[in-house]
Amino acid sequence: MKSAVRTIAAATLQEALRSRLLWLLAAVALGAVGVAGFLQAVVPAEGHATNTALLAALLRLAAAGIVAIFAVTAIVREYADKQVEMLLALPYPRAAWLLGRLAGCALLALLPAGVAGVLVAGTAPPAQAALWTVSLLGELWIVAAFAVFCTLTLQHALPSLCATAGFYVLARSVTALQLAGHGATPDAGQRVIGAGTDAIAFVLPRLDAFARSEWLLYGTGTAADLGFVAGQSAIYVTLLAGAALFDLYRKEF
Template structure:
């Protein structure tokens, strides 16, 4: 696993992943500060919220692109066949590459955390919870990108599919809130609407509620202290484990 970790980190350095994302994060940080200063009220709060959302999206996008294209490189060079020909279980291979991707994710997470710390958010406890949720979300995204890219074998298709699942996870809470507020209208509007509501409820069980991660309100007001604010940790553990198991099972069924 050490060799895999070293190889992935060297690949990230060779691809200038850290340098490019640090440069883009600096630009987004400055843009968020300028846009926040242009608001009529709550200038600092607006800057913090804009910076938090933009930097989180940048880290997720960078991780997805890097993981998907790195796996594609393994397929193109047939290096994956050489690795799987060694006395290594498929689960060990998946775990080794997830740990390597997790190390890259933790290093990248330092960029937005340090940027937000410079903005001095009102709640340091909220910043700590937000930072922990960002790291767990990044680890979940690494597992998602690794699983999809190993299954599809195409960097572009895997990138788009991963981003689509991520966007669905981010919006599933909003969709559930809409259907919940209109439950009576849906029941009286016919079978089609009822089936769509049932489908959405079932989909919510399969997709992680990513809207619970990285809430900007934590940075301003701190965590509320209830179990709902920390539900993201359980989701990260469960869904990351399920994705790694799914990737291992998929590799066992394939022949190289």
């Protein structure tokens, strides 16, 4: 099974590289640097801070989009070409195919995370840039695991991408939703809204605590932040992989 997982993971990474992923990463990096540099020139008073924060935000969003789109389209393509049925017919458990796909997406995430880390390293202290890069990698692993789970369940690209985008936006803004839900007016409706936002926050990962721009700007990242990111990544990747595995085993091909 280990050899099958390694083979599928390597094939997944090769598929990504053959689809001109490196050119896309180069274009995204140049675009992000160009936009951030333009805003630095437009707002010279806070030029460096604006440049760093915007560059980090653009790279984070682009990296999540690249990983999610590839994870979804690769599995949809396998379904369309009947490659899933062929792979599952081999004398390996279904978990080998799924774990191989997840491992391949995890390896793929190293590329955009590495590019983003190199670009922000020139604008922030090395330790904070390293912390930001590692936490971005954990964020990409969670996004990839959710994209794989959605694609196995929905089996179509558009609804899977929409669900993944909704998950990412909601997980990124869940703390703000909680603050808005617990408003200053303590009426019954506000309590219901607050309870609902608390329930959503309990289920979703705290992606707003990943790859924070303030780490790069003010050097506030600590080992506790790294521990929180590592714990959240391990928990949610494991949960999403387990949910995807359950869905895969219940399917009849």
